[in-house]
Amino acid sequence: MKIRFAQQEDIPIVLAMGHAMLAESRFDRYGVNEEKLVAAIDTMINNSGKACLLLAERTDGEIAGMLAGYVTDYFFSDATVAQDRWFYVKPEYRGSSAAVKLLVAFRRWAENRQVNELSINMSVGIDMARFNKFMAHMGFGCCGSNFSLPLSVQHRTTKGATQADPCSYISQK
Numbered sequence: 001m002k003i004r005f006a007q008q009e010d011i012p013i014v015l016a017m018g019h020a021m022l023a024e025s026r027f028d029r030y031g032v033n034e035e036k037l038v039a040a041i042d043t044m045i046n047n048s049g050k051a052c053l054l055l056a057e058r059t060d061g062e063i064a065g066m067l068a069g070y071v072t073d074y075f076f077s078d079a080t081v082a083q084d085r086w087f088y089v090k091p092e093y094r095g096s097s098a099a100v101k102l103l104v105a106f107r108r109w110a111e112n113r114q115v116n117e118l119s120i121n122m123s124v125g126i127d128m129a130r131f132n133k134f135m136a137h138m139g140f141g142c143c144g145s146n147f148s149l150p151l152s153v154q155h156r157t158t159k160g161a162t163q164a165d166p167c168s169y170i171s172q173k
Contacts, residue, residue, distance in 0.1 A: 007045065080114075
């Protein structure tokens with residue numbers, strides 16, 4: 001298993017893996033805006049100073065996993081963080097060296113940019129217990145939790161506030 005940077009010609013396979021990741025995740029209910037997803041992939045490939053898209057490629061050329069990340073600063077500090085945008089390994093390659101090698105390569109990429117911290121988040125909701133165990137094994141500390149609450153689309157009332165808008169119950173002076 002080797003790790004390499006994605007190129008323009010990899011967009012179809014990355015797109016297909018993106019669809020697979022989203023279908024397996026809690027985000028499956030939202031559908032995919034193909035144009036938006038392709039634009040995100042293109043941005044990750046073509047902004048090598050601040051972003052990367054790494055692929056785990058088997059010796060037969062099959063892509064087993066991907067990790068996309070970017071560098072940003074904290075809103076309260078000049079310290080920088082390398083944050084993942086997505087980290088996905090196909091189900092049949094989980095437990096292989098793909099995830100470890102992707103994470104090590106992302107760390108090296110971040111270190112080469114003199115980033116202060118590496119941050120990997122779990123927001124897709126895929127096999128969370130196994131992911132948490134893997135991240136602890138890789139030396140990461142847990143520093144929080146992700147929570148989500150799917151909401152139904154609200155219709156606007158005649159006063160302009162949604163029925164579920166907490167501000168609509170506060171008296172306006």
